[in-house]
Amino acid sequence: MSGAESATDVDRSAETNRLTDEVRRLRAELNTSRAVSARALARATRLAQLVSALGKVTGVADVFERAVSEVAELFDADIAVILIPPADGRAGVSLAAQWGIAARGLPPEVVAQPADTRRLTSVFPVVAGPVADFAVPEWIANTQPRHVSWGLLTVRDEHLGYLLLLRRAERPFELADIHELTAVVSRIALAVDNGRLYRRTQDQLHRLQRLNEVTAGLAGVVDVARGAQHLVETLVADVPVAGAAVYLCGTHGHEFVASAGAIKDCPARVAVGQVPTVAGTVSLNLGLEEASVGTLLLTDAPAPGSDARSFLEHLADVGGLVLEKAVLFQRIRAQAETDVLTGMPNRAHFMEHLSSALALCRQSGTDLAVIFVDMDGFKAVNDTHGHDAGDQLLIAAGRRLTEAAGPSGMAARLGGDEFVVACADITPDAVRSVADRIQRAMDAPYLLHLRDNAVKVTAGGSIGIGMARDSGYDAALLLSKADAAMYAAKQHRRSPKSPPHLPMGRALRGSATS
Amino acid sequence: MRDDQHQSLGYGSSTAVDPATAAQESVRAALSGRTPTPADLIIVFSTIEYDQHHFYEAVVQAAGAAQVVGCTAYSSFTAATYVTRGASAVYLPAAGLTFGVAAADSISGDIYAAARRATELACERAGGDGENSVLMVFSDGLAGDQREVVRGTYAVTGATVPLVGGTAAEDVSMTATYQFADGKLMSNGLVAIWINSPYPLGISVQHGWHPIGDPMVVTRAENNIIHELDGRRAVDTYLSHRGAALPMDELDEAAGQTFARMTFDHPLGLANTSGGFDGRHILGRTLEGALVMFGHVSEQSVVQVMAGDRQDLVDAAGRAAADAVGQLTTPPRGALAFSCTGRVAPLGDQVHTEAAAIGAGLAGAPFAGFYTYGEFARVTGSTGFHNATVVVLAL
Numbered sequence: 001m002s003g004a005e006s007a008t009d010v011d012r013s014a015e016t017n018r019l020t021d022e023v024r025r026l027r028a029e030l031n032t033s034r035a036v037s038a039r040a041l042a043r044a045t046r047l048a049q050l051v052s053a054l055g056k057v058t059g060v061a062d063v064f065e066r067a068v069s070e071v072a073e074l075f076d077a078d079i080a081v082i083l084i085p086p087a088d089g090r091a092g093v094s095l096a097a098q099w100g101i102a103a104r105g106l107p108p109e110v111v112a113q114p115a116d117t118r119r120l121t122s123v124f125p126v127v128a129g130p131v132a133d134f135a136v137p138e139w140i141a142n143t144q145p146r147h148v149s150w151g152l153l154t155v156r157d158e159h160l161g162y163l164l165l166l167r168r169a170e171r172p173f174e175l176a177d178i179h180e181l182t183a184v185v186s187r188i189a190l191a192v193d194n195g196r197l198y199r200r201t202q203d204q205l206h207r208l209q210r211l212n213e214v215t216a217g218l219a220g221v222v223d224v225a226r227g228a229q230h231l232v233e234t235l236v237a238d239v240p241v242a243g244a245a246v247y248l249c250g251t252h253g254h255e256f257v258a259s260a261g262a263i264k265d266c267p268a269r270v271a272v273g274q275v276p277t278v279a280g281t282v283s284l285n286l287g288l289e290e291a292s293v294g295t296l297l298l299t300d301a302p303a304p305g306s307d308a309r310s311f312l313e314h315l316a317d318v319g320g321l322v323l324e325k326a327v328l329f330q331r332i333r334a335q336a337e338t339d340v341l342t343g344m345p346n347r348a349h350f351m352e353h354l355s356s357a358l359a360l361c362r363q364s365g366t367d368l369a370v371i372f373v374d375m376d377g378f379k380a381v382n383d384t385h386g387h388d389a390g391d392q393l394l395i396a397a398g399r400r401l402t403e404a405a406g407p408s409g410m411a412a413r414l415g416g417d418e419f420v421v422a423c424a425d426i427t428p429d430a431v432r433s434v435a436d437r438i439q440r441a442m443d444a445p446y447l448l449h450l451r452d453n454a455v456k457v458t459a460g461g462s463i464g465i466g467m468a469r470d471s472g473y474d475a476a477l478l479l480s481k482a483d484a485a486m487y488a489a490k491q492h493r494r495s496p497k498s499p500p501h502l503p504m505g506r507a508l509r510g511s512a513t514s
Numbered sequence: 515m516r517d518d519q520h521q522s523l524g525y526g527s528s529t530a531v532d533p534a535t536a537a538q539e540s541v542r543a544a545l546s547g548r549t550p551t552p553a554d555l556i557i558v559f560s561t562i563e564y565d566q567h568h569f570y571e572a573v574v575q576a577a578g579a580a581q582v583v584g585c586t587a588y589s590s591f592t593a594a595t596y597v598t599r600g601a602s603a604v605y606l607p608a609a610g611l612t613f614g615v616a617a618a619d620s621i622s623g624d625i626y627a628a629a630r631r632a633t634e635l636a637c638e639r640a641g642g643d644g645e646n647s648v649l650m651v652f653s654d655g656l657a658g659d660q661r662e663v664v665r666g667t668y669a670v671t672g673a674t675v676p677l678v679g680g681t682a683a684e685d686v687s688m689t690a691t692y693q694f695a696d697g698k699l700m701s702n703g704l705v706a707i708w709i710n711s712p713y714p715l716g717i718s719v720q721h722g723w724h725p726i727g728d729p730m731v732v733t734r735a736e737n738n739i740i741h742e743l744d745g746r747r748a749v750d751t752y753l754s755h756r757g758a759a760l761p762m763d764e765l766d767e768a769a770g771q772t773f774a775r776m777t778f779d780h781p782l783g784l785a786n787t788s789g790g791f792d793g794r795h796i797l798g799r800t801l802e803g804a805l806v807m808f809g810h811v812s813e814q815s816v817v818q819v820m821a822g823d824r825q826d827l828v829d830a831a832g833r834a835a836a837d838a839v840g841q842l843t844t845p846p847r848g849a850l851a852f853s854c855t856g857r858v859a860p861l862g863d864q865v866h867t868e869a870a871a872i873g874a875g876l877a878g879a880p881f882a883g884f885y886t887y888g889e890f891a892r893v894t895g896s897t898g899f900h901n902a903t904v905v906v907l908a909l
Contacts, residue, residue, distance in 0.1 A: 036789065
């Protein structure tokens, strides 16, 4: 190798080294430039990433959960914690969500408010720095943080809680981080506020739907007891209240109708002019104030002004209307089914009852008796002592008939001085025993009060019996047979030579005397 | 010296076609004549060709009293060799370490809950956490959003216990991977190994990839699915930015998961505030033109297509090893390495140089590892799932 060649090789080698160094320098510059670019890109979009992530959840708890993991990742923190005031109003703060603290290292349910949070204001909602600048509680110190950032979650001057970020690496929070964290805490607070609004709207919507369902359910209820029971159960389940009771106004004061849940010692009746009260309850009018149909007693009712209270009052209004309608319906039905003079079931009610009872007896293969009673001396009393006396006689006869028929028999006034008794599931022998009892009751003298004095009268009755099995379980035929038997009995009374016993008929003589 | 030898990590490998033979050869080589105790751990990485039942039966037999864990890999490596098809085994004598092993199967239904449950059990079996605990995880790489694995484990470990590991892989057919622990073979499972150590362990993650093309904003995404990039179908935007065009005739056929194989060399990178990029490989695409990723990608994040120069990737592997060893306070007993399958294509026929670089970074300490469908590494910060990286655990 010549000296010239050697020199050339040296030059080439030097040039190669120079170029290699240059490439290395350029690559380093390129890498630095890429790092700056990456950092800038990541920072430029991390707030948008957080907003996007928080936009995917609606519940407040979900917002907190999502926020801690997202913020920790976006801000390269090892630990993120959100502390909020305890729900039960106790002093201190409780953990709403956390990222990076193992279960074994979690603080108790409620801890003292960390002193550093008092440095936060609405104007300066973020403070950050090395851990030495902070008075971190032990449960935070155990995670061995090197850098700490506290943020205040505040919306419309309401402090919702605090965001704590911890970095365990030697990587301080920069000014850019602090500026962005100011926006972050604001966004989290806004998401929480939106979450609360969403929840409230959802609750209201749910209550409205429930109110519609309850109204629809109650609209068809015409039975007072069932309507009242439905109302109190709905109040306990949906408002909710701990217990509820319904009292309805009547001629004798307030009467207990129904209760549900935790409400005790409800009096059965409250005198006129008094309002039902039970210890530990609040009362609400059912229906309009000036025309209240009754009173609602409630335990643990929601506070006035709350959404739940508003829902309760709506339900009370609906309940009042429904119960008012049911009471009215009950009165109208009672009027339609009752004989005005005697208070007994009238012909229409009796026939309806008879049809149902016959259907049941036919199904069960049992028999049913109809006892037809026609007063013998009514006309004489009416003509002799006047209509008032006649009315008194009818009322008294109806009462005796009802008593004699017993709890299993249904006594009714068909009209005029005609009465009828239906006895279901009965044998011919048993019905004769009932008829005898009725006969004795009808034969006993009546004391009638006239304008100036009282008179004692006897006004017996003629009785005829019809049996369902003999009548093919036909109501009209059955009534007709009983009527015919009664007529035969009446004939026998008038003409004792006629046969004393027509089929199932017995004659019992009656007369009017003064 | 004798003690050092007994306590050091042992490795072995086999390329035998028969699974039982491969299991026995690799484990015996790792044991190197040592008799394992119940406190020791055997870790195996095998390629998908083996009948996994036969393979693990033989591993358990060869491992004697030691606990056995493992998973399938794209390929594996040791300090001595790169194993394209075959098995690698690691023998980790307890020697002061405590291993708590637990498994969860059928994790895709609720990855978070499965990861949390397995980690809790592993911690309990290790006797609770210690001064220098580390959690190592092997999960099914095809299970879904692997960030949920990190979230589930983080709920138990907290920030003070580092996470390391890799997701089980296969031959990029994207069909099924396998995991083994607790005597159970799983194909949609997760293995958690809680390690308690008397001294600090070292963990490092590096990748060496660089961004190409323009930044793109993820305008619509849901968990690990990117629907839109820059307001357009994600697949279209990705393809227009990736530089090296894909053969269109093949691309048309590349429905679903074979798309992953074609895009491994150009993952997406998410810019992070540390000035780096977190890689995300593509698991597949949907008929609607969305990209299915191996891990979560946040909406409104900025991504760039990444490319890897061979030397940059190799250098990064060396840095990861050196960094991990640098965190130790005692001489290294060995290391485990988890490298991304996506690195194989850019490394080409020089793929073995990555293992060599790791070995150089470890200054001669024994090591073994496998190529994954995603790596776990979290020491500080909250990002724990990675793609396209090399993760090294130095013991």
